[in-house]
Amino acid sequence: MAAYFGPTHWWPGDTPFEIAVGAILTQNTAWTNVEKAIANLKKAKLLDPYAMLACPRKRLEKALVPSGYFRVKTDRVRSFCAFLVERYGGDMVAMARQPLEALRAALLGVKGIGPETADDILLYACEKPVFVVDAYTRRIFSRHGLVPEHIEYEELRALFERHLPQDIHLFKEYHGLIVWTGKHFCRRLPKCAECPLGPLLKRT
Template sequence: MRSQQLMRWYKTLLAAFGPQHWWPAKTAEEVIIGAILTQNTAWKNVEQAIAALRGAGALHFKAIAALDTETLVELIRPARFMNLKARALQSFARFFGERYGYSIRRMKQKPTDELRKELLSLYRIGPETADSILLYALEKPVFVIDVYTKRIMSRHGFLSMGHSYEDFQALFMENLSADVQLYNEFHALLVHLGNRLCRPKPLCDQCPLRGIA
């Protein structure tokens, strides 16, 4: 029942909004950098920081590892909380270099559960950031949960906002096929819906899910 309902939602959102082409990045490392920078800030701010890193030739972790902290802080200043995020980027750069030799291919070979534990042990990498890295950068079938997803699912009576990240994640992963493309597109569509219509003050009369059982 839940599986069929979720797939109806997916098909309805895809028909309404079209493919989202998320994550907007040219490389897996750029996805990871963006996933760290987007914490607690708008994506437009992240885009400015990424442009600055690209202009400095530092949009990959080997270059980030070689930067001094002050330079990195200034480059990512538009993303806000730049001191914390600079430390997070440097922490990931050390981990990525020491554990995987800056190789995304080698990183992808690690079993998902083990890799997720490694990511969660890093500075300022929580479940949402870890799962964004796993899904969007490393193409692992892990459904990402964020504030938009929680808000939408709670308003439609699936779970309350008081439920845990893991509860919301299980709702999707236990009822959908473990398909990277499906998880990618479905999550991106929910983000689009939450950003555009299912806001703190919702525009329910415009929602494509209105009346969908």
């Protein structure tokens, strides 16, 4: 995958807060839709936890429309902002200083943040050594016969973390390569003949 795609530089975002917001907005939608919503937030000067909490709800909803489920995502983004402000004074750097397991547990307690979103925030916004697994990960590795099709999230995450060095850059790039491979080749209707992992599929 690395030889085919080169460096992915995944996850896109100018600041840790933007990355965290993107992790919430990307739930159940394509990244291109998230980019439009992020652009709206920047244009409206709302890409700040205090600004998101202070602005009228309808204004924030309007900015988030491109991401889909915009009312639900307004609630989720605001819940995260309230968490960030109440616990860390709105400071992502202060949040990132917290011990990994304690911070993960705290994030999972925020309304609308599940394991994948929490791990996105931990790895990409907080620079914590957590491997992120997603639908692409499950699809690619199950099609290659390496894991069961319906393996649980935590089991799959633990599998990667057991077999990889605890390297944040490696975790980011590996996950990014999985995302790109899933988007371009390992779709619901796969393009195995064109995929850089195609030769491996034939041997499994």
